[in-house]
Amino acid sequence: MKTRTVSKLGAILAASALVLSACGASNSGGGSGGSTEAASSGGKDWSQCSPGSESKDVAGTEDSDKNVTLGIFNGWDESYATVYLLKNVLEQDGYTVKTQELDAGPMFTGVAQGDIDFFTDGWLPLTHASYIEQFGDDLVPQGCWYDNAKLTIAVNNDSPAKTIEDLKTMGDDYNNTLYGIEAGAGLTKTTKEKAIPEYGLDNIDFKISSTPAMLAQLKKSTEAKENVAVTLWRPHWAYDAFPIRDLEDPKGAMGDAEKIYNFSSKDAAESKPYVSQLLKNLVLDDKKLASLENLMFSEDNFAGKDHAKAVEQWLKDNPDFVDQWKKGELAK
Incomplete structure (x- = not known):
């Protein structure tokens, strides 16, 4: 079985070159955008999902095969966070x-x-x-666990602007600067091609650099109690690490929020009902997810170097989480 998996993964990597990429290897800046027609990809309206809506107590549910392989998206913080949460519980x-x-x-x-x-x-x-259009027939959705995945422009909590449009008249309060991330990120494209022109932010210097540079500026400014505006996205640990909030986007220039779903193979859906139900029970709101990611990834904590220990510590800080998860009570 091990040989088969390794050989087939090699074929997967080769085949992936032919697949149209919806986004890059990192979720720096979220998705690639698209039209609302994509809401019904594969014949299903994916916008209609409430996290935890399929929850139920896993007591009495067992998997005969307790070997499981979990996939992590390279560079996607929430992917590491949720997989290592699941890994911790399953290994217990x-x-x-x-x-x-x-x-x-x-x-x-x-x-x-x-x-x-x-x-x-x-x-x-x-x-x-x-x-989903290409592989949806061979995938089984196992519920959505988060419903606020979106592109944002964020500012420090105590600064004056309330909406993105306020930056047009309050730019001086932010040194007429908006700090961005990588030039190729979907967030950068959306900010440059949608938000700035739609809100008439000609007065703003959009500094395109990198995610680490943006986060360094965010840390520097908030520690100095100076106003700052940055492009950001949810979910992200910065919302737990720094005193920041999103600017309202009344014109919807940054796009609508997406849902984050779990998926399994058809075989795993049938042979691993316990794991499947745990995923259907999983619910993480912005506060919990940001605190977990902050512990895992920020330089002031584990800095992405020991996911297992970070999750272990977070679970100690949230002692009721696993019990509520198994009982299907996280959505309440």
Whole structure:
């Protein structure tokens, strides 16, 4: 079985070159955008999902095979966060858990072919719509766990602007500067081509640089109690690490919020009902997810160097989480 998996993963990587990429290897800046027609990719309206809506107590549910492979999207913080949460719980329950880090194309291909059992980071209805069109018949959705995945422009909590449009008249308060991330990110494109022209922000110097540079500026400014405006996205640990808030976007220039879904292979859906139900029970709101990611990824904490220990510490800080998760009570 191990030889078969390795050989087929090689085929997956080769095949992925032919797959149209909905987004890059990192979720720096969220999805690629798209039209609302993608809401019904694969014949399903993916915008209609409430996290935890399929919840129920897992007591009495058992998997005969306690070997499971979980997929992680390379560079996607929430993917590591949710997979390592699941890994922690499953290993406590006696499972042998393997993780596989892949980009989006190989991941969807691998799960569709049955070489990876589950992944937790399907952004819909837009970001991963092309993969659903291609592989949806061979995937089983296992509920959505988060419903506020979106592109944002954020400012420090105590600054004056309330909406993106306020930057037009309050630019001086922010040194007439908006700090951005990588030039190729979907967030950068949306800000440059949608938000800035739609809100008439000709007075603003949009500094395109990198995600680390943006976060460094955010840290510097908030620690100095200076006003700052940055392009950001949810989910992100910065919302827990720094005193910041989103500017309202009345024109919808940054796009609508997406849902994040779990998916499994057809075989895993049938052979692993316990894991499937745990995923259907999973619900993380902005506060919980940001605090977990902050612990895992910020330089002031584990800095992405020991996911297992970070999750272990977070669960100690949230002692009721696993019990509520297993009982299907996280959505309440």
